Amino acid sequence: MIQHAHTAREMAASEIVARDSAPDRDSRRWQDEMADLVTDPTELLALLGLDRAQLPAALGASDAFALRIPRPFLSRIRPGDPRDPLLLQVLPGAPELEVSPGYSADPLAEGEANPVPGVVHKYRGRLLLIAAGQCAVNCRYCFRRQFPYGDNHLNRAQLRAALDYIRAQADLREVILSGGDPLVLNDRQLARLVDELAAIPQLDKLRIHSRLPIVAPSRITDTLLGWLTGSRLKPVLVLHCNHANEIDSAVRAALQKLRAAGVTLLNQAVLLKGVNDSAVALEDLSEALFDAGVLPYYLHQLDRVQGAAHFEVDDAWALALVEQIRQRLPGYLVPKLVREIPGERSKSPL
């Protein structure tokens, strides 16, 4: 069932947002940013003053999984530095094309927990609704880089079926809007979806997993705050930020708006070789998150998806890093080091 989701560079260039018919000024800004992503490796190397010798590998890897970077995120990458920790997360490269034993297209076996299109139901009390099949940024280590979004795209009838499935789960408390990135949907679509969920009596929380407030903070508009905080469901936003350099003043301002509106903000990071695999980087990340009003929640060991083996940090070093930051930071700034194991009823602490 699992197959390539982003098979061509051209997919990166297609517009990823279904625009509002009459967007207000704030919505126009983020929607314009989504329509102006950097999707061409040639442009990326030129903008950052990087060696064109990397171009053939970048083109090859972006054919398998498209290049996609919002320009606000690009502006935080140091020009001329091929080791920049933000660049390494988004630049396609030759190691992605190597086949690594023990790595697969569907490392979390989500294909086996997919009762109806658009729903991934692995854990008790909560489930994922794959609300969108695209992201604003394509992270090279993404465990869903080969997720069959095409099979899970929700047309009207499938959304009905997904909501019927949710309604029938009496022990469910929380729906997690995931993707892709659910915040690439426009506010009209999201408001409608939240209305439907709020009408399901056993739900009391709405969780959103999104990297958009980090990579394109203009997405946090007043209209978004309206539907996110305007229902009876308690809103929780789990961000995805891996390095302190990802948090600039625009991100801090967006997160401040969310907090002021009463949204609980948590972060999950992925431990990535070359990006954040040092105690200093993890300590700086926790401090920068807290400074922006976000609690570090999870630090994930890499999910073994084909094409991402070069990012893996071995367990012994991961544990040593967490021990080092435990000695330097208060407990609430030490994220839980976890691995997701297919078939387990929750994430597994290391």
Ligand code: SF4
């Ligand atoms: S934002 Fe999340 S889902 Fe999207 S590519 Fe990055 S890691 Fe994957």
